[in-house]
Amino acid sequence: MIKCVKCSDVDAIAKAGIIRGKQRYYCGRCDYYFTLPSLEVPLVAVSSKKHQPTIVDIARELQISKSTVSRALHGHSDINEETRKAVLDVAKKLDYQPNLLAYGLAKSKSLTIGIIVPEFINSFFPYVIIGAQEIANPAGYHVLICQSNESYQTEIDNTNVLMSSRVDGILVSLTGKTPNVDHFRKFERAGIPIVYFNRVTTDVCASKVIVDDYDGAYKGVQHLIQNGCTRIAHIAGPQNLQICKDRLQGYQDALLHHGMEINESLIIYHDLNPESALHCAQHLLDLPARPDGLFALNDPAAIATMQVAKEKGIRIPEELAVVGFSNEPTSALVEPGLTTLAQPMAEIGKTAVNLLFKQMNDVSDCFIPETKILKTTLIVRKSSLKKQF
Amino acid sequence: MIKCVKCSDVDAIAKAGIIRGKQRYYCGRCDYYFTLPSLEVPLVAVSSKKHQPTIVDIARELQISKSTVSRALHGHSDINEETRKAVLDVAKKLDYQPNLLAYGLAKSKSLTIGIIVPEFINSFFPYVIIGAQEIANPAGYHVLICQSNESYQTEIDNTNVLMSSRVDGILVSLTGKTPNVDHFRKFERAGIPIVYFNRVTTDVCASKVIVDDYDGAYKGVQHLIQNGCTRIAHIAGPQNLQICKDRLQGYQDALLHHGMEINESLIIYHDLNPESALHCAQHLLDLPARPDGLFALNDPAAIATMQVAKEKGIRIPEELAVVGFSNEPTSALVEPGLTTLAQPMAEIGKTAVNLLFKQMNDVSDCFIPETKILKTTLIVRKSSLKKQF
DNA sequence: AGAAGTACCGGGAACGCTTTCGCAACCGGT
DNA sequence: ACCGGTTGCGAAAGCGTTCCCGGTACTTCT
Structure with a gap:
């Protein structure tokens, strides 16, 4: 009853x-x-997910408390050498792998840094990422890579993913369409450090890693002038990006300082999508008064132009001298080799992570952002040597 | 007292x-x-890490329980529409971002899939990753990318990182040096599905995504033969990889079926490190009886050979016809354009993730691995058109 | 009217880990 | 004998979720 x-x-x-x-x-x-x-015996759990060993398993095996296991695994001081060895042995025996999720929850840090790049098809960003990993990994951090795919909305989505993942810091290179950085404010509010690199904006107060774009552009254009170019075009980038503004400015100043005029019709704006590069090239090469020199804001754009020129039978560098920017490996492979401004790609990644770590470890409540400016080097290849012809 | x-x-x-x-x-x-x-007032916590809003904050604000908030946020059924709206509003107001670490801990799943690739400097793997993300992201998963850097040890380290991160599944393309896949057994033991792609081994029973390498190689070599090559060399890969074995076999069979002999001295083994490609090229082109055709196991090796040939003044394709494998974007840019076997790169990534999801959702205790074989297409460019000269 | 069913919501354990606090058992110098 | 100090370890409270139970207050059948 x-x-x-x-x-x-x-x-x-x-x-x-x-x-x-x-x-x-x-x-x-x-x-x-x-x-x-209910008295039901939970019928044998046939979940394919097997139980992963935890510190409790280790503790049980050794008849000690999990606190002690935790201490042993972290080289904590309050622990007997023998106990530690025993724990380590059992851990190895059980093939114990710490649960980073639990660790992160308990410590309120994920040991992860996020990185948002516009793309990683070209080699520039991969190299930066590799550089970043070279610093982050040995420090026990791993890198969560997001690509915004040159889309503002995707960039926003990415920030939310990184936020949810509770990354300890983020590295960002903006898209060409990002109108403002409001979507990054939440990181500031949460006290998560940000370092912008390569594609940065002016309207943000944060640490940055860039190269001397103005100087690079200036050197590149000067090189074209010295090679006898008189009508030098520029494939510029979206002007929301500091980097593109600076390269444009460098281009213009180089012209002016060498007594040349700025011809607006020779400046065309690339939205950084791959197809756009071809359009820009088409447009420039179809100009009634065709340019005899081109400074492109990056290597892919320069290479695209070279391709289009080739199709049109325009000889490089005789009829069109070309200079790119970045020195991606491909630029050495195209024919003729592309003259370009080498960026220290891995160095950018390393510097960015170091800056990030600095900020992460900063205890003072008022961190002062830092901007590191790295140098570019002009790599001269055939594509610009118009003079010799 | x-x-x-x-x-x-x-x-x-x-x-x-x-x-x-x-x-x-x-x-x-x-x-x-x-x-x-102790009576000490914990002096104002000056931790720079600010408190992130949690479901408890939302619950407190609305005077409801966190269970209800959780239900509301997940579109659970047992919830009043008004309550749900209220929760969503407050969530938005507080800029609430779910804590994926806590979620993962509670649900024993991280919503993350790991991917181990040997490198991502060349575009092949980036394209595969993009394909993978295209399926994974909409499904709510994100991708943790590891690069083994063509090192066995790093590959092992990567498996441990992914294990600790409690990924829900992994995608792997092996290094050329991986002697066995014992380091992946722990995933099987833990019930975490694995899908191997591109670089796989024979000695493992798991789902795989590959292309028909044998067929591709055969077609490539046949094409060289049809273009009048009589001494066709092959830059082969490490024979621990199925893919390399198959391409070698395709090469050999194509020769035999066309009444040609296999000349061991024309086969050279590339360990897949970038420098090694140059060594292989050097060696082949320095051969007393130089080959007049080359089938390289991948585009980078083919392109490296073209570079070396160029330095040596060997004309392509007149003196050396070249065929690569993969159709990476660069192969269209080099001069002459590289004939190659196009792989559906993004498709590989998509297929791999789909296979992974299938396995993740499989409830039967005996999952039957599946191998998807995609097709390659011969893309003919100038590098192989020896006949026309 | 009583039994059955429905709609919502709250309590609390669990996930695996860190960390603080404090106990027990020492040792050594007055 | 007493005080000061040290060493090693355990108990338990979180960290932010999910989810199983079950409770309350209804409505709807017989």
């Missing part, structure tokens, strides 16, 4: 509906509803 | 050492040691 779980009465019990498939009872004496505890 | 915390006696109290800077007492009556609870 059914007994009330409170008063153990039998007579005052009435059925009171079914709840989640279980019979429910009501004790009129106690004015109390209840269901009977 | 000091009172015993148990008996409140004052007289039997004696000092009993200092512990962690705090005075410790001993009550002779109770035979009990104790320290006084």
Whole structure:
């Protein structure tokens, strides 16, 4: 018979509906509803996910507490050398792998740094990422890579993913379409450091790693001038990016300082999508008064132009001298080799992570952002040597 | 005066050492040691890490329980529409971002899939990764990218990182040096599905995504033969990889089926490190009886050979016809354009993730691995058109 | 009217780890 | 004998979720 779980009465019990498939009872004496505890043996859990060893497993095996295991695994001081060895042995025996999720939850840090890049098809960003990993990994951090795919919305989505992942810091190179950096403010609010690299904006107060774009552009254009170019075009980038502004400025100043005029029709704006590069090239090469020199804001754009020129039968560098920017490996492979401004790609990644770590370890409440400016080097290849012809 | 915390006696109290800077007492009556609870106000926590809003914050704001908030955020059924709206509003107001670490811990799944690639400097793997993300992201998963850097040890380290991160599944392309896949057994033991792609081995029973390497190689070599090559060399890869074996076999069979002999001296083994490609090229082109055709196991090796040939003044394709494998974008840019076997790179990534998901959702205890074989297409460019000269 | 069913919501354990606090058992110098 | 100090370890409270139970207050059948 059914007994009330409170008063153990039998007579005052009435059925009171079914709840989640279980019979429910009501004790009129106690004015109390209840269901009977289920006795079902949870049929052997056939979950394919097997149990991963935890510190509790280690503790149980050694008949010690999990606190001690935790201490042992982290080289903590308050621990006997023998106990530590025993723990390490068992850990190895069980093939214990710490659960980073639990660790992160407990410590409120994920040992992860996020990195948002616009793309990683060209080699520039991969090299930066490799540089970043070279510093981050030995320090126990791993890198969560997101690509915004040159889309503002995707960039926003990426920030949310990184936020949810509770990354300890982030590295960002913006898209050409990012109008503002409001979507990064949440990181500031949460006290998560950000370092912008390569594609940065002016309107943000944060650490940055860039190269001397103005100087690089200046050197590149000067090189074209010295090679006898008189009509030098520029494939510029979106002007929301500091980097593109600077390269444009370098281009313009180089012209002016060498007594040449700035011809707006020779400046065309690339939105950084691959197809756009071809359009820019088409446009420039179809100009009635065709340029005889080109400074492109990056190697892919320069190479695209070379391809289009080739199709049109325009000889490089005789009829068109070309200079790119970045010195991606491909630029050495195209024919003729592309003259370009080498960026220290891995160095950028390394510097960015170092800056990030600096900020992460900064305890003072007022961190002062730092901007590191790396140098570019002009790599001269055939594509610009117009003079020799 | 000091009172015993148990008996409140004052007289039997004696000092009993200092512990962690705090005075410790001993009550002779109770035979009990104790320290006084510290009254210190924890001076304003100046941790730069600000508190991130949690479901408890939302719950408090609305005076409801966190269970309800959780239900609301997940579109659970047992929830009133108004309550849900209210929760969503507050969540937005507080800029709530779920904590993936806590989620992962509670659900025993991280919503992350790991991917180990040997490198991502060349575009092949980036394209595969993009394909993978295209399927994984919409499904709510994100991708943790590791590069083994063509090192066996790093590959092992990567497996441990992914294990610790409690990824829900992994995609792997092996290094050329991986002698066995024992380091992946732990995933099987833990019930974490693996899909191998591109670089796989024979000695493992798991799902795989590959292209028809044998067929591709055969087509490539046949194409060289049809273009009048009589001494066709092959830059082969490490024979621990199925893919390399198959391409070698395709090469050999194509020769045999066309009545040509296999000349061991024309086969050279590339360890897949970038420098090694140049060595292979050097060696082949320095051969007393130089080959007049080359089938390289991948585009970078083919392109490296073209570079070396160029330096040596060997004309392509007149003196050396070249065929690569993969159709990386660079192969269209080099001069002459590289004939190659196009692989559906993004498709490989997509297929791999789909296979992974299939396995992740498989409830039967005996999952039957599947191997998907995609097709290659011969892309003919100038590098192989020897006949026309 | 009583039994059955429904709609929502709250309590609390669990996930695996770190960390603080404090106990027990020492040792050594007055 | 007493006080000061040290060493090693355990208990338990979180960290932010999910989810199983079950409770309350209804409505809807017989």
